Amino acid sequence: MQDPTNDAPFAFLAGNEAGGLLILGDHASNRVPPPYGDLGLPAAELERHIAYDIGVETLVRRLAALTGAPALVTRFSRLLIDANRGEDDPTLVMRLSDGAIVPGNAGVDAAERQRRIERFHRPYHAAIAGLIDRMIATGTLPAILSVHSFTPAWKGVSRPWDMAILWDSDDRLVRPALAAFRARGLTVGDNEPYDGALRNDTLYRHATARGLPHLLIEVRQDHIAEAAGAERWAETIAEVVMPLLTRPEMRQAAFFGSRAGGLDRAKNG
Numbered sequence: 280m281q282d283p284t285n286d287a288p289f290a291f292l293a294g295n296e297a298g299g300l301l302i303l304g305d306h307a308s309n310r311v312p313p314p315y316g317d318l319g320l321p322a323a324e325l326e327r328h329i330a331y332d333i334g335v336e337t338l339v340r341r342l343a344a345l346t347g348a349p350a351l352v353t354r355f356s357r358l359l360i361d362a363n364r365g366e367d368d369p370t371l372v373m374r375l376s377d378g379a380i381v382p383g384n385a386g387v388d389a390a391e392r393q394r395r396i397e398r399f400h401r402p403y404h405a406a407i408a409g410l411i412d413r414m415i416a417t418g419t420l421p422a423i424l425s426v427h428s429f430t431p432a433w434k435g436v437s438r439p440w441d442m443a444i445l446w447d448s449d450d451r452l453v454r455p456a457l458a459a460f461r462a463r464g465l466t467v468g469d470n471e472p473y474d475g476a477l478r479n480d481t482l483y484r485h486a487t488a489r490g491l492p493h494l495l496i497e498v499r500q501d502h503i504a505e506a507a508g509a510e511r512w513a514e515t516i517a518e519v520v521m522p523l524l525t526r527p528e529m530r531q532a533a534f535f536g537s538r539a540g541g542l543d544r545a546k547n548g
């Protein structure tokens with residue numbers, strides 16, 4: 280899947296821009312391009328959940344194919360820079376992740392942080408903003424579906440959820456989606472294992488601040504690490520989400536604010 284001559288910081292999967300759905304994979308890739316080498320980490324660390332959301336790229340590609348929606352996925356590891364953080368977030372470049380020290384990040388100063396923002400973070404977010412502009416211009420308001428995955432165990436404790444829905448304040452898609460996934464017998468975390476209110480994250484910037492309905496789904500990684508599992512989950516998610524998009528409340532911008540607060544958009548670009 281990786282083309283060594285392709286240095287783009289994201290992949291764009293073209294789709295129906297008037298279809299009312301945009302899919303995002305912020306942590307889809309564990310790619311670390313030159314000159315960053317392996318960030319000083321053993322190869323095995325770059326295959327772990329700390330480097331990316333295992334299974335998400337396959338899941339997003341399958342979801343895009345099933346729904347016809349356009350999608351954007353990152354092509355850089357979150358260990359380089361975390362696409363789902365605001366530019367001002369202190370955890371944008373992590374020096375330590377789940378017990379692993381990241382040697383390649385130890386000496387990151389303001390200039391290097393800025394270099395990574397400009398090479399990876401900003402182009403991805405500019406692509407999202409531009410695509411949303413085009414989708415709105417079709418006359419159909421897009422809903423945004425953000426796909427992540429979480430590790431089955433954290434600090435030695437198993438996690439009981441098959442999947443999770445993380446959200447801030449806009450519950451338009453959240454409540455019916457929670458009910459529909461649970462009706463299928465799935466154990467669904469409601470803002471567990473993480474709280475979805477994260478200052479200036481991807482969904483704040485591109486959905487909350489623009490009044491767009493949105494849904495952040497996390498799938499437990501053992502369900503989607505193999506392609507067959509990711510494809511089954513793509514079918515389930517498409518079956519749950521697509522009927523909800525026809526509801527009238529999804530077709531109008533509505534502003535719910537954020538429990539985490541947020542920068543004004545002029546500052547954050």
Ligand SMILES: [Zn+2]
Nearest residue numbers: 306332427428
């Ligand atoms: Zn993620």
